[in-house]
Amino acid sequence: xxxxxxxxxxxxxxxxxxxxxxxxxxxxxxxxxxxxxxxxxxxxxxxxxxxxxxxxxxxxxxxxxxxxxxxxxxxxxxxxxxxxxxxxxxxxxxxxxxxxxxxxxxxxxxxxxxxxxxxxxxxxxxxxxxxxxxxxxxxxxxxxxxxxxxxxxxxxxxxxxxxxxxxxxxxxxxxxxxxxxxxxxxxxxxxxxxxxxxxxxxxxxxxxxxxxxxxxxxxxxxxxxxxxxxxxxxxxx
Amino acid sequence: xxxxxxxxxxxxxxxxxxxxxxxxxxxxxxxxxxxxxxxxxxxxxxxxxxxxxxxxxxxxxxxxxxxxxxxxxxxxxxxxxxxxxxxxxxxxxxxxxxxxxxxxxxxxxxxxxxxxxxxxxxxxxxxxxxxxxxxxxxxxxxxxxxxxxxxxxxxxxxxxxxxxxxxxxxxxxxxxxxxxxxxxxxxxxxxxxxxxxxxxxxxxxxxxxxxxxxxxxxxxxxxxx
Numbered sequence: 001x002x003x004x005x006x007x008x009x010x011x012x013x014x015x016x017x018x019x020x021x022x023x024x025x026x027x028x029x030x031x032x033x034x035x036x037x038x039x040x041x042x043x044x045x046x047x048x049x050x051x052x053x054x055x056x057x058x059x060x061x062x063x064x065x066x067x068x069x070x071x072x073x074x075x076x077x078x079x080x081x082x083x084x085x086x087x088x089x090x091x092x093x094x095x096x097x098x099x100x101x102x103x104x105x106x107x108x109x110x111x112x113x114x115x116x117x118x119x120x121x122x123x124x125x126x127x128x129x130x131x132x133x134x135x136x137x138x139x140x141x142x143x144x145x146x147x148x149x150x151x152x153x154x155x156x157x158x159x160x161x162x163x164x165x166x167x168x169x170x171x172x173x174x175x176x177x178x179x180x181x182x183x184x185x186x187x188x189x190x191x192x193x194x195x196x197x198x199x200x201x202x203x204x205x206x207x208x209x210x211x212x213x214x215x216x217x218x219x220x221x222x223x224x225x226x227x228x229x230x231x232x233x234x235x236x237x
Numbered sequence: 238x239x240x241x242x243x244x245x246x247x248x249x250x251x252x253x254x255x256x257x258x259x260x261x262x263x264x265x266x267x268x269x270x271x272x273x274x275x276x277x278x279x280x281x282x283x284x285x286x287x288x289x290x291x292x293x294x295x296x297x298x299x300x301x302x303x304x305x306x307x308x309x310x311x312x313x314x315x316x317x318x319x320x321x322x323x324x325x326x327x328x329x330x331x332x333x334x335x336x337x338x339x340x341x342x343x344x345x346x347x348x349x350x351x352x353x354x355x356x357x358x359x360x361x362x363x364x365x366x367x368x369x370x371x372x373x374x375x376x377x378x379x380x381x382x383x384x385x386x387x388x389x390x391x392x393x394x395x396x397x398x399x400x401x402x403x404x405x406x407x408x409x410x411x412x413x414x415x416x417x418x419x420x421x422x423x424x425x426x427x428x429x430x431x432x433x434x435x436x437x438x439x440x441x442x443x444x445x446x447x448x449x450x451x452x453x454x455x456x457x458x459x460x461x462x
Binding site for chain 1: 238241242245249252253256257312316317318320321322323324325326327328461
């Protein structure tokens with residue numbers, strides 16, 4: 001049983017680790033059918049922000065609202081509506097691609113986990129490698145399996161941290177098409193990436209982060225790389 | 238859904254272990270080495286010290302258990318799969334129970350090899366009362382693993398987890414190990430006093446109930462942040 005919502009609202013979220021403040025008063029909003037990019041240099045707080053939205057970390061202050069649902073209170077039902085592709089792939093290298101996907105489909109309560117895994121492998125274009133151990137796959141192939149793992153339960157909110165890593169041109173094109181498909185299905189996609197050329201034209205909204213703070217947000221930015229350079233060149237504070 | 242999640246996690250852990258056999262080999266090798274070293278030290282001219290077998294069996298189980306706990310969660314750390322487990326909409330206590338049963342299964346498999354070895358080297362009639370021995374080893378292993386699984390999961394992201402796990406685990410599980418040693422020693426008496434064996438078994442079951450209940454209660458909040 002999962003909750004449904006039509007927008008995500010991050011409201012004045014801060015997160016501290018001891019004395020270090022990883023996020024400072026972050027606010028943004030993403031609606032159904034939007035792809036929002038979190039852009040910034042290493043250490044800007046993108047992965048921490050993703051972890052907070054994924055409910056893996058609690059904000060030190062502020063809150064994340066998933067439609068009418070509060071992130072802290074909604075629990076398992078909310079987690080059923082979120083799919084995460086992290087920087088680490090969350091796959092067991094000893095298990096086959098099919099076993100990995102069947103396991104996660106089962107954990108997400110799929111009625112027929114085996115059929116869900118078959119379908120996901122077909123989407124990834126890896127049906128012929130279904131029964132090979134994931135540890136024997138290239139980085140790009142593992143990335144494709146991991147993406148299917150994140151999407152196997154058809155989540156309302158998808159969080160993608162560096163999803164283009166290790167993908168060849170063909171797989172990158174397939175992923176971009178998949179993201180377009182998610183957008184047209186009304187999924188909310190939050191994407192953290194350094195691949196600005198690929199993200200150019202794909203993002204409906206961009207939030208630029210530096211040192212845990214939002215330094216600029218914009219809608220449908222053009223010439224993403226030069227915009228990024230101009231925003232990041234601004235003096236701090 | 239709870240039991241389905243338990244089964245999925247348990248089956249996954251056992252499948253991974255059957256493929257790699259990493260924990261089974263290292264745990265058994267370590268436990269057997271431990272027993273052999275103690276056998277050379279404590280068996281003089283063919284005569285073992287009194288109740289030595291009971292103590293050595295539980296030392297081997299505890300040390301091997303610590304090793305198994307560390308390795309089991311190291312696997313979940315390497316590709317951050319523990320995060321994926323926590324992100325799933327499944328009951329988090331069910332994930333704990335699945336991991337716990339996997340570790341108990343591994344330790345019982347190791348004990349199957351250890352018991353005959355200890356019986357042989359220490360000339361101890363451990364196998365004379367198989368029902369009671371199985372009950373003692375199972376309840377003792379469950380109590381030890383219940384605390385160990387919780388701490389190993391908690392420490393999975395700590396840099397000093399290999400040091401902290403035994404430091405936290407042993408002081409809390411000492412009562413379980415002592416009860417296990419006393420119950421096993423009671424089995425080795427020439428005249429079996431069932432009342433004593435039952436008393437120690439009941440105590441082990443009490444420890445199991447307390448430790449498993451506390452772990453189920455605390456696993457979700459401890460793993461949330």
